[in-house]
Each structure stands twice: as structure tokens, then as C-alpha cells.
Amino acid sequence: MTALAQWQATIFTPEEVALRRSLPAVSCLEQFDFPAAVSQVAEHESWRKELHRPATYVHKWWARRLGTVFRRILLDAVSAPDGTTADTALAGLVVYDPFAGSGTTLIEAGKLGARLVGRDINPVATLTQRQALQAWDFPIVERLFTKVEEACRVDIDALFVTEAGEPVLHYFWVAVASCPVCDVIVELFTNYVFAKHAVRRKSALAHATCPTCHDVVSLTLGVDTSATCGRCDDHFDLIGPVRGRTMTCAAGHRSSVMDALAGQSPQRRMYAKMVKTGDGRRIYRPIDSFDCDLYDHASKLLADAAAGELVVPTGFLEHGTNTVQALNWGYRKWAGFFNDRELYCLGRMGAALRDLPGDGPEREALVAAFGKTLEHHNLFCSFKGEGTGAVRSIFHNHVLRPERCSLEGNPWGADGGSGGYADTLTKLRRAHTYKQAPTDLVADDAKVVCAAGLSSPVGSTIAETWAEFSTDLGSAYVVTGDAAATDLPERSVALIITDPPYVDNVHYSELADFFHAWMRPMRPYSSYPQLDSTRDPHEVQNAAAAGFQKMIANVWRECARVLRDDGLLAFSFHQSRTSGWVALMSSLADAGLVVTATRPVVAEVTTSLAKHAAIDPNRVDVIVVCRKRSSPSSRSPAQARAAAMGALTALTAAGVALGPADIRSAVRAAVLAEGTRVPHVDWGLLASDADAEAERAVAEHLVP
Ligand SMILES: C[S@@+](CC[C@H](N)C(=O)[O-])C[C@H]1O[C@@H](n2cnc3c(N)ncnc32)[C@H](O)[C@@H]1O
Numbered sequence: 001m002t003a004l005a006q007w008q009a010t011i012f013t014p015e016e017v018a019l020r021r022s023l024p025a026v027s028c029l030e031q032f033d034f035p036a037a038v039s040q041v042a043e044h045e046s047w048r049k050e051l052h053r054p055a056t057y058v059h060k061w062w063a064r065r066l067g068t069v070f071r072r073i074l075l076d077a078v079s080a081p082d083g084t085t086a087d088t089a090l091a092g093l094v095v096y097d098p099f100a101g102s103g104t105t106l107i108e109a110g111k112l113g114a115r116l117v118g119r120d121i122n123p124v125a126t127l128t129q130r131q132a133l134q135a136w137d138f139p140i141v142e143r144l145f146t147k148v149e150e151a152c153r154v155d156i157d158a159l160f161v162t163e164a165g166e167p168v169l170h171y172f173w174v175a176v177a178s179c180p181v182c183d184v185i186v187e188l189f190t191n192y193v194f195a196k197h198a199v200r201r202k203s204a205l206a207h208a209t210c211p212t213c214h215d216v217v218s219l220t221l222g223v224d225t226s227a228t229c230g231r232c233d234d235h236f237d238l239i240g241p242v243r244g245r246t247m248t249c250a251a252g253h254r255s256s257v258m259d260a261l262a263g264q265s266p267q268r269r270m271y272a273k274m275v276k277t278g279d280g281r282r283i284y285r286p287i288d289s290f291d292c293d294l295y296d297h298a299s300k301l302l303a304d305a306a307a308g309e310l311v312v313p314t315g316f317l318e319h320g321t322n323t324v325q326a327l328n329w330g331y332r333k334w335a336g337f338f339n340d341r342e343l344y345c346l347g348r349m350g351a352a353l354r355d356l357p358g359d360g361p362e363r364e365a366l367v368a369a370f371g372k373t374l375e376h377h378n379l380f381c382s383f384k385g386e387g388t389g390a391v392r393s394i395f396h397n398h399v400l401r402p403e404r405c406s407l408e409g410n411p412w413g414a415d416g417g418s419g420g421y422a423d424t425l426t427k428l429r430r431a432h433t434y435k436q437a438p439t440d441l442v443a444d445d446a447k448v449v450c451a452a453g454l455s456s457p458v459g460s461t462i463a464e465t466w467a468e469f470s471t472d473l474g475s476a477y478v479v480t481g482d483a484a485a486t487d488l489p490e491r492s493v494a495l496i497i498t499d500p501p502y503v504d505n506v507h508y509s510e511l512a513d514f515f516h517a518w519m520r521p522m523r524p525y526s527s528y529p530q531l532d533s534t535r536d537p538h539e540v541q542n543a544a545a546a547g548f549q550k551m552i553a554n555v556w557r558e559c560a561r562v563l564r565d566d567g568l569l570a571f572s573f574h575q576s577r578t579s580g581w582v583a584l585m586s587s588l589a590d591a592g593l594v595v596t597a598t599r600p601v602v603a604e605v606t607t608s609l610a611k612h613a614a615i616d617p618n619r620v621d622v623i624v625v626c627r628k629r630s631s632p633s634s635r636s637p638a639q640a641r642a643a644a645m646g647a648l649t650a651l652t653a654a655g656v657a658l659g660p661a662d663i664r665s666a667v668r669a670a671v672l673a674e675g676t677r678v679p680h681v682d683w684g685l686l687a688s689d690a691d692a693e694a695e696r697a698v699a700e701h702l703v704p
């Protein structure tokens with residue numbers, strides 16, 4: 001019996017568990033504004049998401065939603081306005097997430113006792129969801145981890161040492177290009193200072209590399225604008241030869257960096273290292289001939305590796321919004337994102353993981369956790385500075401941006417550095433403990449506290465067909481596939497709770513291919529797809545509203561088919577443009593769904609770069625609630641605005657600061673939602689109304 005089944009057995013009779021209860025005709029979600037306290041707790045969660053929800057953080061996924069918000073949506077969806085909300089309210093109900101991502105909905109629904117169905121078109125997302133849900137036998141995880149360590153750690157550590165045998169934490173590299181005019185080599189530094197404290201006011205001490213001999217020179221930030229090298233006596237300006245996209249060679253020729261690279265990925269030079277001394281200090285030193293020989297040795301090990309000795313990342317980059325920059329820099333293969341030593345070390349670790357015995361969830365967890373090491377050990381990583389996690393990972397923003405000054409660390413990483421595989425057991429144990437006894441953030445007076453005992457344990461087996469899922473009560477049905485075409489029976493799902501892709505947001509598969517290139521040869525689980533890429537023509541990721549509307553309507557249509565007649569579809573949506581809201585609302589109407597409520601909620605406060613890059617940034621998400629049928633009464637645009645303003649005022653009163661963009665977004669959603677209630681609505685006209693009401697609302701809100 002799984003932990004979940006055991007837990008259910010203690011509080012429900014088998015009949016109760018199997019009981020397909022009816023859902024309220026009107027739910028709390030539709031009757032009341034979303035409680036402002038949820039926004040406050042969500043704000044707290046968003047600062048340290050991985051700490052509060054460790055189960056969904058075993059593998060990287062992008063745009064992860066907040067568990068706090070989804071837990072509330074789930075509870076309010078099954079609560080009638082006159083009843084109380086029990087934490088066991090979802091027991092036995094089937095909850096489905098068609099765009100499951102990292103599995104936020106799934107684990108929150110699992111914690112409330114639901115039976116889970118998750119689908120995502122990307123296998124890397126499926127891998128992440130499986131880690132959030134599967135039960136592990138932890139002593140097996142530990143035993144397998146030791147096998148991996150025994151298979152490769154000594155050999156990897158030997159490639160990150162000084163001549164005297166001290167561990168090297170990081171090597172600093174700079175890309176070089178030759179001047180198109182005179183062929184002289186230019187090191188692509190913007191500034192010769194390569195190391196400083198991440199927080200300036202904590203320390204002004206910094207380190208630069210001498211442009212002539214690459215000795216390490218210390219200096220004081222804010223005081224020194226130039227420095228003198230103690231070894232070669234060169235007096236140099238701290239400003240390097242690169243300004244924006246332009247570089248200047250020693251002879252003064254200015255050219256574009258892209259022209260100089262001429263479509264070939266740049267060569268790189270190692271110029272400094274960070275060493276951990278016997279007494280535990282971290283010091284910077286220049287590169288010596290031992291370091292160069294050691295690197296050459298790693299290159300030779302890579303070249304001489306026998307077939308199968310290493311896992312080699314497969315596949316080529318395909319053209320796309322997020323890959324274009326890397327392609328322009330000449331990175332064509334995923335293997336090209338790593339230097340020789342990285343390829344050798346990661347390849348050895350990958351092979352040790354690949355060759356672990358069996359194909360159980362414990363082996364799978366260890367393979368999935370390797371993703372974090374990949375993220376932090378490649379040519380696109382850079383140095384964040386002292387006093388923080390040292391490595392800025394390849395995905396610190398949602399684009400694949402080539403790095404001129406890259407940082408290389410020991411991927412085993414027992415001596416320090418971020419993302420080393422040595423941390424894996426700690427990370428998996430945290431996820432395991434959480435799944436066994438989940439905690440939740442709750443508001444307690446003015447504070448947010450972490451409470452135990454509000455949720456049931458999570459731990460399922462994975463079913464790969466509906467038939468399997470319906471006979472095995474301890475399973476979750478989690479597969480990779482287009483949500484527009486499923487094998488779910490008609491009217492089989494009580495709740496569909498999700499977070500769809502937004503218009504022109506993250507291009508998931510373009511980024512996920514970075515991991516897929518490694519996971520494919522490692523096969524984390526037996527049905528892991530063996531395709532070249534995770535790109536899929538059915539992926540909803542359209543920049544243009546019209547394409548988005550058509551693609552997502554296909555998914556909503558399938559949702560309407562599988563949803564019970566008394567069921568509810570609710571999802572969060574973020575959109576700063578009116579056209580995006582029109583596309584969304586008309587796609588719902590096309591699928592025969594009616595919006596019964598829109599609820600603004602603050603769902604993100606951390607500086608998500610994807611959102612900041614959007615035109616007119618805002619931090620409000622709108623929870624959109626739909627039914628298959630509903631009384632067709634509709635509100636006027638002004639009434640819809642008034643309703644949205646009520647919710648926004650409550651948020652403001654609770655101390656949540658809102659800007660004009662937040663108000664526009666909430667009001668546009670509310671007005672355009674009315675279009676799903678009126679047959680043959682004129683969307684163009686309604687869009688003008690939505691904009692007019694949004695401006696009225698902004699003006700009204702700004703008046704104290
Ligand atoms: C906004 S993300 C979901 C994030 C998730 N809520 C979380 O917290 O991690 C949207 C997801 O939709 C998936 N997706 C896009 N098109 C799809 C399709 N046609 N069928 C199923 N999933 C799709 C993407 O791969 C992506 O993971």
C-alpha cells in the first residue's frame with residue numbers, strides 16, 4: 001500500500017475513498033474574491049520557492065507556480081459557499097493538469113488526497129513531475145549514490161587540483177576572437193576585474209587579471225580605475241576591449257564581436273583560478289603550466305574514451321527565439337556548450353548514473369538530480385561573486401545567452417561551488433521528507449508560518465495509461481503528450497486545475513533540449529522518449545495571439561470533453577496585452593466553456609526576467625474559472641469593472657501594492673470574460689470596452 005493509500009485508509013472507509021461525490025453547483029472560487037491573505041502568503045513563498053516546495057525542485061522547470069495559490073484554488077473549487085473547507089476535501093476526486101510543468105498542481109492536489117492525472121508535451125517536464133510524486137526507498141537512494149561516487153569521484157577530483165594538491169574550486173575563462181583587420185587576438189573582457197563581492201557595500205576588495213601576463217592583481221572598487229601588475233609591472237586601465245557589441249584590438253581597430261567570431265564558437269583562455277587552501281580560505285591565483293597540462297590531460301582522456309565509457313550529449317540546436325543567440329555565436333550542438341574537461345567529467349558521472357542497476361524510482365531520482373549539475377557546469381555559466389552561490393547558471397534568465405567570461409567548477413563539487421553533484425543526497429532527502437510529511441505556509445496574525453499536519457503524504461507509482469490508473473488506486477497517471485488529444489474517458493475528471501502557457505512567454509522546449517540531450521542517452525525511466533528534440537508542432541508557445549488562440553482552443557475542447565458536467569476548470573493566466581486576453585477568452589468560448597469568475601491574485605514577486613522583459617510589466621495573475629454550462633446571465637462592462645475593482649481594493653487594503661498594469665490586467669480579464677457568456681459576441685467591440693474600462697479603473701484607483 002502506498003503512503004497515500006495508507007493515510008486514506010486511516011480516515012476514510014474504502015467506499016468513501018471510491019465515492020464520486022458531487023461537486024457544489026457554485027463553488028467558493030466563483031462566489032468570493034480570492035482571499036487577500038493568500039497573496040500575502042504567496043509573496044512569502046515566492047522568495048524561497050525551492051525551500052518551501054522541494055518536491056517540485058528536483059529537476060529544473062521554468063515558470064513554476066506557487067503552491068500556496070494552487071492549494072487555495074483546489075480547496076475553494078470543491079467548497080460550497082455555505083460549507084466549511086475540510087483539508088481532506090479532495091479525497092477520491094480526479095484532478096487533471098493538462099499543462100503540468102513541474103507538477104505544482106499535482107502535488108498540491110495529492111496533498112489533499114486527490115487522484116492525479118498530469119500531462120505535458122515535454123518529457124523533461126514529465127521527469128520533473130515524476131520526481132514530485134513518486135515514493136522513494138531512501139536507503140536505496142543512498143546506496144546508489146555511493147555507487148556513483150565510487151565510480152567517478154576520485155578521477156574527477158584529480159582534474160581539479162593545484163600542483164601542490166589543493167582543490168581548485170573554479171577556473172576562470174575568457175572567450176577570444178581575432179581582429180578581422182589585423183588578426184591580433186582579443187580577449188573579450190568588458191572589464192579586467194573578474195572577482196568581487198556580490199554585495200558591494202560588504203566589501204570593496206576586488207581582483208583583476210593583468211592583460212599582459214594574467215597575474216592576479218588586487219584593488220579597491222570605487223577607488224581604483226587602473227592597477228599595476230606586481231609581476232610584469234604593466235600599468236593597465238580596468239576597462240577591457242569590449243563595449244556592448246563592439247571590440248577594439250590593441251592596434252585600435254574597432255569591429256563587431258559577431259563579425260570577429262564569423263559564425264564559429266569562440267576559443268577560450270583560462271586566466272585565473274580559485275583555490276581552497278589547507279586552512280579553508282578561498283584565494284585567487286593565476287594559471288600556471290600545471291593547470292594547462294591538467295586541462296590537456298582531460299582533453300586527452302575525452303579523446304581516448306572508449307565507446308560507452310562516457311555519456312555524450314546528443315542533438316543539434318534548432319532555430320528558435322531562445323536558441324538564436326547561441327546559434328549566432330556558432331553553437332550548433334548541445335555538446336558544444338561544454339569544454340573538454342566538462343564533457344569528460346559530466347560524461348563519466350552520466351555513465352555511472354546510466355549504469356546503475358534496475359530501473360526503479362530511486363535510480364530515476366539520481367539521474368534527474370544530475371540536471372542541476374549540468375545547469376551549473378557549462379560554458380554559459382559565470383561568476384556571481386563572493387558571498388553567494390558562486391555560479392550563475394545557464395538559466396539565470398529565460399534565454400540561452402552565450403557568456404564571454406565563463407566559470408568552470410568541479411562538477412562533483414564536494415569542496416564547494418554551486419550545483420555540484422555532492423549535494424544531491426541532501427536535496428533528495430529534503431524532497432523525500434517533504435513528501436512524507438508535507439508542510440504548508442499559513443498566515444498567522446501578521447506572520448507567515450510553516451505548519452505541519454495540514455496535508456497528507458504524497459507517494460504514488462506512475463501509471464502510463466488510463467486503464468492502469470483506474471485499476472491501481474495508488475497510482476498517478478503522468479505521461480508526456482499533447483493535451484489536445486488524450487485517452488481520458490469522457491466526463492472522467494472532476495477538476496482541471498492548470499497554468500497554461502501564455503502568449504509569447506517562455507519557449508519551454510527550446511530550453512528543455514539542453515537537458516534532453518543528456519537525459520536521452522541516460523534514460524531516467526524506461527519509456528523516456530528517444531526523439532532528437534523535445535520540440536513538438538503541437539506545443540502551445542505562439543508569439544502571435546491568433547496562433548495561440550487556435551492552438552489552445554484545441555486543448556480546451558479536449559478539457560471540456562473529459563470534464564464531468566458538474567466539474568470545474570480553473571487556471572492562472574498572466575497577460576499584459578488586451579489582444580492576449582481576447583485570444584484566451586475567445587479560445588474558451590470556441591471550446592464551449594463559460595467563464596464563471598476571474599480572480600486577481602499576486603502570484604509572483606521575485607524578479608522573473610521573463611515578465612520584466614514583457615511590455616508593460618505587471619505582477620498580478622488572474623485565476624480564470626470556467627464551467628461547461630452555466631446560467632447565461634452576463635454583466636455589462638461597467639459591472640465587470642466594478643467587480644474587479646472590489647477585489648483589487650481588498651488586495652490594496654491588505655497591503656499588497658498594485659500598479660496600473662496590474663489594474664488593467666485584472667479589469668480586461670473581467671470584461672472580456674463576459675464574452676464567453678454571450679453567443680456570437682463581437683470581440684473587437686468588447687476589447688475596446690475592456691480597454692476603456694481598464695483606463696477608468698486606473699484613474700479611479702489612483703484617486704486616494
Ligand atoms: C506555464 S507552464 C506550466 C508550469 C507549471 N504550472 C509549474 O508550476 O511548473 C506551461 C506548460 O505547458 C506545456 N505545454 C505546451 N503546449 C502543450 C500541449 N499542447 N499539451 C500539453 N502541454 C503543453 C509546456 O511544456 C509547459 O510545461
Ligand SMILES: [Zn+2]
Nearest residue numbers: 179182249253
Ligand atoms: Zn586589429
Ligand SMILES: [Zn+2]
Nearest residue numbers: 210213229232
Ligand atoms: Zn602582468
